[in-house]
Amino acid sequence: MTIKVFLVDDHGLFRAGVRAELERGAAGDPPLEIVGEAGSVDEAVAGIAHLKPDVVLLDVHMPDGGGAAVLARVRPAQPDVVFLALSVSDAAEDVIAVIRGGARGYVTKTISARELGDAVRRVEAGDPVFSPRLAGFVLDAFSDRPGAAPAVDPELDLLTKRERDVLRLLARGYAYKEIAGELFISVKTVETHVSSVLRKTQLSNRYELSRWASDRRLV
Incomplete structure (x- = not known):
């Protein structure tokens, strides 16, 4: 079954590169179809509502609010849409903010094309996906063990x-x-x-x- 993907990033050249790599895919992998893209929060909210993708690849930082703003506006109306954050940032607060907002995973832009395609398929199937060093931030933030960062601060x-x-x-x-x-x-x-x-x-x-x-x- 083809997985419908929507790209949200304020850099058009980056979106074009991701589109080309994901749609090329690899033999034997379930196909990914880029059904739309957006470079701003408003464009993302409108495009996701209209196109109803399976997975949204979501930039964390954009001039008009970024990933957290998209999540806040989309998830109440479309709770079945799956979000995977794709960002240059590996800061703990960025990771935790989008996971609190409802994203199912967070990977950095150093990820390879093959790994990104696999991450999209995994979150669509229900698995949480994180770049290796980022998983610890999430475990700490949502852990009850002594010394862990609080989930809400x-x-x-x-x-x-x-x-x-x-x-x-x-x-x-x-x-x-x-x-x-x-x-x-x-x-x-x-x-x-x-x-x-x-x-x-x-x-x-x-x-x-x-x-x-x-x-x-x-x-």
């Missing part, structure tokens, strides 16, 4: 994506100027983000922030 959820980026680098020991260079923002903007994180977490200094970030596996 209200304090962490208060932070924006950029605040988390700044916090992660800060916890790794980067100076404000180095953080600014890594994220292509000004030192003043870094200071603003750090002040905002301190206010939201009710902590006093970067050392407390570093420990707080480490406890939540952001580092």
Whole structure:
């Protein structure tokens, strides 16, 4: 049976490459048909509703909200659609956010074409699929064992994506100027983000922030 796949990624060249590789497939594999694609959240929501794919390959970060926004808008109306996140990011909070949102798996863009095709078939069949090092994030986040990261962290959820980026680098020991260079923002903007994180977490200094970030596996 042909599996209908919908691609969501804001880079058209990447979508074209994935389409070509998946539709080429390999002899003996169940065929994959790319029934549609989208480069934004709104396009994705409309396309998925119209085309009713079996599996959605979902980019995590896009300018207008990304994978979490697509999940939030699609899953209530179409709970049978299966989502597989495909991202350059291997950050724990990104993995956990889309799995909380309802994705069945998460793989990084370093995956081979053959492995990606296999991942699509596996999630469509009901299996959870993760790139090897990412599975531990999910196990920890949804585990009840002592020391595991909580499945829901209200304090962490208060932070924006950029605040988390700044916090992660800060916890790794980067100076404000180095953080600014890594994220292509000004030192003043870094200071603003750090002040905002301190206010939201009710902590006093970067050392407390570093420990707080480490406890939540952001580092």
